[in-house]
Amino acid sequence: xxxxxxxxxxxxxxxxxxxxxxxxxxxxxxxxxxxxxxxxxxxxxxxxxxxxxxxxxxxxxxxxxxxxxxxxxxxxxxxxxxxxxxxxxxxxxxxxxxxxxxxxxxxxxxxxxxxxxxxxxxxxxxxxxxxxxxxxxxxxxxxxxxxxxxxxxxxxxxxxxxxxxxxxxxxxxxxxxxxxxxxxxxxxxxxxxxxxxxxxxxxxxxxxxxxxxxxxxxxxxxxxxxxxxxxxxxxxxxxxxxxxxxxxxxxxxxxxxxxxxxxxxxxxxxxxxxxxxxxxxxxxxxxxxxxxxxxxxxxxxxxxxxxxxxxxxxxxxxxxxxxxxxxxxxxxxxxxxxxxxxxxxxxxxxxxxxxxxxxxxxxxxxxxxxxxxxxxxxxxxxxxxxxxxxxxxxxxxxxxxxxxxxxxxxxxxxxxxxxxxxxxxxxxxxxxxxxxxxxxxxxxxxxxxxxxxxxxxxxxxxxxxxxxxxxxxxxxxxxxxxxxxxxxxx
Numbered sequence: 001x002x003x004x005x006x007x008x009x010x011x012x013x014x015x016x017x018x019x020x021x022x023x024x025x026x027x028x029x030x031x032x033x034x035x036x037x038x039x040x041x042x043x044x045x046x047x048x049x050x051x052x053x054x055x056x057x058x059x060x061x062x063x064x065x066x067x068x069x070x071x072x073x074x075x076x077x078x079x080x081x082x083x084x085x086x087x088x089x090x091x092x093x094x095x096x097x098x099x100x101x102x103x104x105x106x107x108x109x110x111x112x113x114x115x116x117x118x119x120x121x122x123x124x125x126x127x128x129x130x131x132x133x134x135x136x137x138x139x140x141x142x143x144x145x146x147x148x149x150x151x152x153x154x155x156x157x158x159x160x161x162x163x164x165x166x167x168x169x170x171x172x173x174x175x176x177x178x179x180x181x182x183x184x185x186x187x188x189x190x191x192x193x194x195x196x197x198x199x200x201x202x203x204x205x206x207x208x209x210x211x212x213x214x215x216x217x218x219x220x221x222x223x224x225x226x227x228x229x230x231x232x233x234x235x236x237x238x239x240x241x242x243x244x245x246x247x248x249x250x251x252x253x254x255x256x257x258x259x260x261x262x263x264x265x266x267x268x269x270x271x272x273x274x275x276x277x278x279x280x281x282x283x284x285x286x287x288x289x290x291x292x293x294x295x296x297x298x299x300x301x302x303x304x305x306x307x308x309x310x311x312x313x314x315x316x317x318x319x320x321x322x323x324x325x326x327x328x329x330x331x332x333x334x335x336x337x338x339x340x341x342x343x344x345x346x347x348x349x350x351x352x353x354x355x356x357x358x359x360x361x362x363x364x365x366x367x368x369x370x371x372x373x374x375x376x377x378x379x380x381x382x383x384x385x386x387x388x389x390x391x392x393x394x395x396x397x398x399x400x401x402x403x404x405x406x407x408x409x410x411x412x413x414x415x416x417x418x419x420x421x422x423x424x425x426x427x428x429x430x431x432x433x434x435x436x437x438x439x440x441x442x443x444x445x446x447x448x449x450x451x452x453x454x455x456x457x458x459x460x461x462x463x464x465x466x467x468x469x470x471x472x473x474x475x476x477x478x479x480x481x482x483x484x485x486x487x488x489x490x
Contacts, residue, residue, distance in 0.1 A: 007042070008182070008188050010039075010188070011035060014028055018152060018154060019047075021186050023152070023185055023186035024151070024184045025155065025170070025186075027154075028156045028157075028158070028190060029155070029169065029189065030191055031190070031192050031249035032158060032192060032235060033195055033198060033235070033248060034192055034194055036157075037125055040125060040456050041070055042122060044123055045100070047120070048098035048099070048100060049094060049098070051120065052095070052100060053096055053100055054121075054149050055098060055099050055101070055118075055135075056101070057101045057103055058119060058123045058124065059104070059108070059119070059125070060102075061130065062105065063104035063107075064102055069086065070102065070125070076081070089101075105129070118144060118145070120149045120152075121153075122138050122144075124138065124153070127156060127157045127167070128157040128159075128162065128164055128307040129162060130162065131229075132164055135155070138153065151309060155171075155173055158254075159249060161256065161282055161429065162257050163427070164251070164254060165446075171185065171186050171187040185205070187384065191222070191249060193218070193222045193225035194444075198225060198229040198232060198247055199229045202224070202229060216256040216488055226247075241260045252426060256429045256440040257429065259400065259428060261405070266312075267403060268416055268422060270415075272304060272306045274306065274332075278296045278297060280295070280296045280337070281294075281337050281456035282294045282295070282337065282339070282375065283451075283453055283457070284340040284344070285451035285452035286320075286343060287343065287448065288313040289312060289313055291448045292451040293349070293418065294307040294331075294336070294459060296460075297460040300302060301462045303411065303413070303457060304414075305414045305415065305421060306417070307417055308418040308421060308449065309323070310323055311323055317361045318361055321365040325365060328370065328375065329370065335372075335374070335376065337376050338375045338376065339380050339455040339456055340359060341379075342360040344357065345357055359377060363377055385446065393434075393438060395454045398458060399454070421453050
């Protein structure tokens, strides 16, 4: 079987990275139109030809996408391959005993239940649509008894969706957890202007060819792409948040991002001086992870989240309380008002054997460790000024309002020390059934830091009064007038 592979430079780079690097998990991601799917097909087939008798699997979330994005274009380019394809088994057989299976996410659960499968190459296209645990399961079938080939995985993805945070962590931020090893991961960024086919019509009109196009530097190709190709013009004309994600492959902003107003360059600060005279409040989220976020409100009504204490799930209630006491004493946050969630008032006698509620344990240890410097612990009140919304929706709307740039200035700022809060707020995606008022909540979403943040944030928002009501504030930002009743009281 004679197959002619005409690789563009970025496609050749991917093949070389995949074939010759020591990495076992390779990411190929970025903007739309970056030739990810076609390149993955070519690399898969090349590996099957180079290593006779080996097998690979190509996975997409939607069955029809396998046909539209992979099989139909593949058979159009190489008609001889269609003769070797078994539709019932979704299996493409290649010479010398190699084959490629095609699997959709609809059948993944059934596939997981069938033990003993092994594939030397596991390719996941649009891997952002799969949960992290699904991608990690696929790693367990990425093996081969053939010593001539090194088993590897390829993740092709765009910014956003379910596993955005996972892809961002391992391929962009290069942060590795548990038994993950840095040398097992590699990444190649791809852009729409890496794919000369989008500009083919204009190149012919200008009496130019692909070789000339790829000889230009990246900026020249980018300008040609967004001005001389229909697809490039479409991507460049998108609203700024979508433009950054789909044209530029920016992993800090993506389609479906819940807090799409968030801009690191505007909202994240790298230095901050704690003002003891400003209204200060902490928020404590207690659960599998315990988080304390510390916020202040300035004289202009801006809110700054400037510190964070993040504790994993391995500590007992008393150990967590002691660690937070260490944090408060070290930072000098004395007599801090801390708002905690209602689950700290729930008895744990029946399931973990403690004779006190978590909040009783925390109060006791804070008093023993800090004396008159101990924080004041107040349970959250989830009343909302807007009766048409629930508490969560009210908080979300208020956060968006404070993130919004008015005259290029925001009202909410987050210190870079609060890395877990920043990480969560930049990865939340819209809940489809919430009419834009909430983000997805399931076991794949970390929102512990945001929960710790939202209690004091909502408490620190300057209350809105009728124009006829005169309200005065002291230098600490506290309301002097006691004649007006607030809705959210802590």
